[in-house]
Amino acid sequence: xxxxxxxxxxxxxxxxxxxxxxxxxxxxxxxxxxxxxxxxxxxxxxxxxxxxxxxxxxxxxxxxxxxxxxxxxxxxxxxxxxxxxxxxxxxxxxxxxxxxxxxxxxxxxxxxxxxxxxxxxxxxxxxxxxxxxxxxxxxxxxxxxxxxxxxxxxxxxxxxxxxxxxxxxxxxxxxxxxxxxxxxxxxxxxxxxxxxxxxxxxxxxxxxxxxxxxxxxxxxxxxxxxxxxxxxxxxxxxxxxxxxxxxxxxxxxxxxxxxxxxxxxxxxxxxxxxxxxxxxxxxxxxxxxxxxxxxxxxxxxxxxxxxx
Amino acid sequence: xxxxxxxxxxxxxxxxxxxxxxxxxxxxxxxxxxxxxxxxxxxxxxxxxxxxxxxxxxxxxxxxxxxxxxxxxxxxxxxxxxxxxxxxxxxxxxxxxxxxxxxxxxxxxxxxxxxxxxxxxxxxxxxxxxxxxxxxxxxxxxxxxxxxxxxxxxxxxxxxxxxxxxxxxxxxxxxxxxxxxxxxxxxxxxxxxxxxxxxxxxxxxxxxxxxxxxxxxxxxxxxxxx
Numbered sequence: 024x025x026x027x028x029x030x031x032x033x034x035x036x037x038x039x040x041x042x043x044x045x046x047x048x049x050x051x052x053x054x055x056x057x058x059x060x061x062x063x064x065x066x067x068x069x070x071x072x073x074x075x076x077x078x079x080x081x082x083x084x085x086x087x088x089x090x091x092x093x094x095x096x097x098x099x100x101x102x103x104x105x106x107x108x109x110x111x112x113x114x115x116x117x118x119x120x121x122x123x124x125x126x127x128x129x130x131x132x133x134x135x136x137x138x139x140x141x142x143x144x145x146x147x148x149x150x151x152x153x154x155x156x157x158x159x160x161x162x163x164x165x166x167x168x169x170x171x172x173x174x175x176x177x178x179x180x181x182x183x184x185x186x187x188x189x190x191x192x193x194x195x196x197x198x199x200x201x202x203x204x205x206x207x208x209x210x211x212x213x214x215x216x217x218x219x220x221x222x223x224x225x226x227x228x229x230x231x232x233x234x235x236x237x238x239x240x241x242x243x244x245x246x247x248x249x250x251x252x253x254x255x256x257x258x259x260x261x262x263x264x265x266x267x268x269x270x271x272x273x274x275x276x277x278x279x280x281x282x283x284x285x286x287x288x289x290x291x292x293x294x295x296x297x298x299x300x301x302x303x304x305x306x307x308x309x310x311x312x313x314x315x316x317x318x319x320x321x322x323x324x325x326x327x328x329x330x331x
Numbered sequence: 332x333x334x335x336x337x338x339x340x341x342x343x344x345x346x347x348x349x350x351x352x353x354x355x356x357x358x359x360x361x362x363x364x365x366x367x368x369x370x371x372x373x374x375x376x377x378x379x380x381x382x383x384x385x386x387x388x389x390x391x392x393x394x395x396x397x398x399x400x401x402x403x404x405x406x407x408x409x410x411x412x413x414x415x416x417x418x419x420x421x422x423x424x425x426x427x428x429x430x431x432x433x434x435x436x437x438x439x440x441x442x443x444x445x446x447x448x449x450x451x452x453x454x455x456x457x458x459x460x461x462x463x464x465x466x467x468x469x470x471x472x473x474x475x476x477x478x479x480x481x482x483x484x485x486x487x488x489x490x491x492x493x494x495x496x497x498x499x500x501x502x503x504x505x506x507x508x509x510x511x512x513x514x515x516x517x518x519x520x521x522x523x524x525x526x527x528x529x530x531x532x533x534x535x536x537x538x539x540x541x542x543x544x545x546x547x548x549x550x551x552x553x554x555x556x557x
Contacts, residue, residue, distance in 0.1 A: 029439075029441075030438075030439030030440075031439065033439050033440075033441060033442075034437075034439040037436050048424075235420065236422055238420070239420040239421075239422070240437065241406075241409075242380060242382070242409060242414055242416075242420070243409060243410075243414065243433075243434050243437065243481065243482075244406045244407065244408075244409035244410035244434075244437060244438065245406060245437040246403075246406045246437075247403075247406075249437050330402060
């Protein structure tokens with residue numbers, strides 16, 4: 024048993040060596056394959072970080088922009104309570120504050136430093152400020168359930184209006200985020216497909232140039248795994264190298280990003296990169312290795328005949 | 332050691348490459364297989380190395396019944412049969428020692444075993460001093476010696492040589508035959524296919540003649556007559 028394990032270990036080492044030698048022997052093809060994979064991994068990373076930045080922007084927007092639901096002056100108090108309960112029942116609503124007519128007037132005056140002219144004017148026309156609910160939404164871009172509640176017929180005698188434009192703005196951001204994700208994934212998908220094709224072709228050429236060697240290996244008793252192994256190692260190396268490069272580039276770009284970029288809400292993305300250096304590198308390397316191995320397996324299934 | 336019992340190999344509807352071939356080769360025998368081009372000699376060797384499977388009939392080599400072999404057993408079968416090719420099949424970017432060692436490396440042999448066996452085999456085939464040369468730096472005869480050394484390094488009981496002198500001048504051809512005789516003397520069964528009349532006649536060993544896929548002659552001390 025131990026001897027068998029030792030043999031497997033020795034063979035694995037030799038397969039690793041053969042794959043590495045092949046990688047450097049075809050260095051021009053290796054560079055091309057690793058470069059296209061690097062571009063793919065950079066696009067995937069950028070999509071991920073951009074998505075995070077847009078999410079952060081939306082989250083900030085949600086905090087800054089509570090939605091106000093204005094109450095009719097003559098709304099019966101029990102109907103106002105019913106509306107509050109209904110709003111609070113929406114899972115997307117994190118907090119509801121009630122502002123009475125008097126509080127609204129006071130807030131307005133306070134915002135204007137209790138200007139005497141304003142106090143006089145308000146005194147003449149009376150308190151025209153409506154009472155309101157200030158609802159804090161978890162996801163402003165998905166406020167459908169919230170609007171359905173306040174637009175219910177049963178609340179026609181309670182709700183005067185609500186600031187729908189804030190929701191429209193937020194929904195606009197949500198749509199941008201969705202588009203960023205879709206475009207990002209489409210571009211990443213296209214480049215992943217190009218990577219697969221390039222690596223497929225690289226391995227196909229490697230199989231072609233080594234066909235005599237492969238035939239000889241078969242005839243003197245090399246197992247399928249011993250013949251296939253170096254190709255898998257070679258294609259995995261594309262993934263390892265491009266993953267390492269991509270994670271290094273992302274790390275340094277985000278670390279050296281000027282403060283002026285923070286207006287694009289990149290703080291969260293920068294923290295994410297800074298706090299997950301190892302995890303990020305491992306994820307990118309793993310992604311690269313998976314793309315490489317799949318491409319290599321496809322090329323071998325198509326071009327490496329080992330059944331005779 | 333080697334038994335072919337009513338072995339037939341057909342490709343499609345064409346005439347059979349081999350038809351009901353019966354050959355029994357004893358342990359430590361030296362057998363020449365001769366015949367005109369297309370007679371079926373190479374097919375016979377391909378059947379022994381399991382590059383081809385027979386359409387019908389039974390093959391047993393070294394106690395291994397080929398009918399019981401699965402695809403994953405084939406590499407292990409080939410490790411027990413030394414094969415020498417007419418075109419050498421050496422790795423051009425490996426030295427003589429590395430080419431020979433490669434046959435052991437694929438079996439997972441330890442570095443110690445490789446370091447122990449490879450120089451001995453290189454010496455046996457008379458290439459001491461050329462272990463670090465690349466194939467391109469060797470003559471045809473020397474390359475064939477490397478091919479033989481690679482086949483021998485795993486100490487197989489059977490050595491199959493497919494026209495090993497086909498690409499060599501007479502002097503080098505004779506050197507290779509002398510080497511095969513020496514290997515046979517050490518106890519390895521040798522099966523040699525050749526077109527070389529002088530070699531067959533001078534060897535004065537068992538000769539199996541194949542014509543149109545059939546064994547037409549099998550003589551204990553035969554001469555080249557096709």
